[in-house]
Amino acid sequence: MLKILKPSVQGKAYSVAAAEFQDFYKKITGLKLEIISVPDKNSDLVVIGSDAVNPFCNEMIFKNIIDGFKIKYGTDDYHILSANDGKRRLLFLAGGRGRSTIYAVYDFFERQAGCRYFWDGDIVLEKKYISINNLNIAESPRFKYRGLRYFAHRSLHRFQAEHWDFEDWKKEIDWMMKKKLNLLMLRIGMDDLFQKAFPEIVGYPPAEGVLPEATPRSYDDRTLFWSMEYRSELRKKILDYAFDRDLMHPEDFGTVTHWYSRTPKDFLEKIKPDFMPQTTEGYSQETGLVWDIRKEKNLDNYFKLTEAHIREYGSPEIFHTIGLAERKCFESRSENLKLKLFTYRVLNRKLREHYPNAPLLIASWDFPAYWEDDEVRKLVSELDPDNTIILDYTADAKNKTNNFTKWGIVKKFPWIFGIFHAFEANSDIRGDYAHIIRRLKIAANDKFCKGMVFWPETSHSDSFMLEFFTSNSWNPLNCSFDEQIEKFCRDRYGLSNKKMLYLWQEFMPIAQLLSFRWDRAKPFRTTSSFFYRLLQYPMNMEVLEAWKYLYKLFLPVIKKAPIFLAQCSKIEVSKKDEFLYRDIIDIGRTTAERLLFYGFIKLELEMEKWRNSKDSSAKIMTLGNNCLEMMDKMGDLVGLHKDYSLYSSLKKLGEKHSVNPVFEDTLKANAENSYCRSCIYELIKKVYMEEIRIYLKWISDKIESGDKSEWGRPEYFKIEQKRVQDEFYLMPLETMTSPKVQRKENTITETFLEMSRIAQMIISG
Secondary structure, X not given: OEEEEOOOOOOHHHHHHHHHXXXXXXXXXXXXXXXXXXXXOOOEEEXXXXXXXXXXHHHHHHOOOOOOOOOOOOOOOEEEEEEEEOOEEEEEEEEOOHHHHHHHHHHHHHHHHOXXXXXXXXXXXXXXOOOOOOOEEEEOOOOOEEEEEEEOOOOOOOOOHHHOOHHHHHHHHHHHHHOOOOEEEEEOOOOOHHHXXXXXXXXXXXXXXXXXXXXXXXOOOOOOOOOHHHHHHHHHHHHHHHHHOOOEOOEEOOOOOEOOEOOOHHHHHHHOOOEOOOOOOOOOOHHHOXXXXXXXXXXXXXXXXXXXXXXXXXXXXXXXXXXXXXXXXXXXXXXXXXXXXXXXXXXXXXXXXXXXXXOEEEEOOHHHHHOOHHHHHHHHHHOOOOOEEEEOOOOOOOOOOOOHHHOOOOOOOOEEEEEOOOOOOOOOXXXXXXXXXXXXXXXXXXXXXXEEEEOXXXXXXXXXXXXXXXXXXXXXXXXXXXXXXHHHHHHXXXXXXXXXXXXXXXXXXXXXXXXXOOOOOOOOOXXXXXXXXXXXOOOOXXXXXXXXXHHHHHHHHHOOHHHHXXXXXXXXXXXXOHHHHHHHHHHHHHHHHHHHHHHHHHHHHHHHHHHOOOOOHHHHHHHHHHHHHHHHHHHHHHOOOHHHOHHHHHHHHHHHOOOOOOHHHHHHHHHHOOOOOOOOHHHHHHHHHXXXXXXXXXXXXXXXXXOOOOOOOOOHHHHXXXXXHHHHHHOOHHHHOOOOOOOOHHHHHHHHHHHHHHHXXXXXX
């Protein structure tokens, strides 16, 4: 009889490894294996842990049953090894440390039982027997740090980590372990750190009502949906669960004031901190200003927040700072640089007084936004490579400057390759993989590159990207991009593998028409917020030239969209196949967004032709109405899945814990503001379509009147836009919900066919 031998030493990760082996073995075979801590002499054994933690391994080495393990101890290496002690069969799952022992467990079931692991669920097939024989597999990661950041935006449950309750987080952390990641960062607000650090000064806010520091109708409205006390309990449980699995969590350190980590008014009123100078408009309220760390008392108070998190929730294993992110301190560039450099110097000094050797991750978010390449090089020249790492956000950015290749770190200074997959509004499938792979080759071949991380503002937006990232973070470039798509489809879709592979191959060029840029001057960098900005930004020569460029870029690819959408309609969709159902909607709505982006570019170019006396007025209005119809059909498509419903997300919050009764307005505000707008059913039907109607009526009026003046934006746009928004905020989410459509094949088929018809009209019109 097979038994599981776990070590009796301290280290919960080894108990987790044993329990997970027991659980998966039972799911697959129906048999529950016994977990023991003292070996018997007759049973076949699954041996958890290396000889450093499990005495039985040492015994087998001295008996010459095994030669030892091909691992570097204390690392994420692991070795899966079969052996025989007489007639007794042995399977060793030996990791260099606790978490890599867990990796070995999941790898075993992937190899031997065909298990597959995705963020939205596992594929576990029933089998009568799982072989533990003839295995000798040693694995070692290329990158030391492999991680995910979870961010503080709110809207839809699937995409926003702050919405997740403990069961969601357990599933997420388990998936991270299955994909051999080792670092997570919770940047989802600071919860009760002020209350923990300054208990006599800052009290807990009431569980109901609007936060005093909330900015209405914006992502700056941080009004709570769950009470602060409950959020505190949840954070503790999440991080304990992660630490039990030997994961790392960087401790936020330094000038942590940001839009999601504002200073409570109680603290401001009683402490009255001085503030750093600031000339940028963002975060200009006192709650968003950075305390002046040129005064030691303010620096000390910031450090008290970090100490409170370490004491109550975290671990001082690794630290992270954003510096003076997204802020200009002075109009003078040289003065601004002086103060930013000083900030890093004083933060470094403060950290090293307490933790002289702990790694410090310096987030590069500020660099592409506010620094020039030579300024970043100046900072890097002052940093200690023995305990400092540049945490990159630009690996997938298309900028020719202001990226990691220009900062003097490649082959010179420790850094982490970071895919940002931005921005918040972009919950679609995207990314220029040829560009990412070119950059990844640099990282893979640079011994100074210590990690690969995925830092999206939106979680779970792109199931393929998650697979691409997790695979390459362990063993970069081990297969071609086409092979990775093939593996993704083979693992995820079962009998629908070949049909979905064909769709993904046809879809990828469409998806990759839009990717991440750090363009400072371009207002049209996102998809869904594009429609909002059409009402805000007038046509000018710069925008016109951008539209001409994008039109030529899009046309060869997007003209295939009508046929592609018709092909999507032929996929047999089953209510039981959640992977296929979710992905076909993700693919369909991404294609619709690309068509809308193209359609409105084409519309503006046709408007400019008309203004220059080329009569295309009928064509303009037809094209505009086709775009409106495509938006409507995209809404119908996403209305078939709760992933895209604000109301479903609100209801889900209430299923987990009592929800602040005023939070519905905050949820709307967090989703509807110009930065965060994404593909959401209620916004499509009640906001985006209405804004397009405003835009099209204005065009119609200009054409009818023969007004060929420049395409400025009239003042009444703001009035009309506010009217639409007011109506949205006044209407309960429950009344906006999608009709209860049965998940039948013909429902989604008809929607795709309609989208195909409209797409053809947009392309040919």
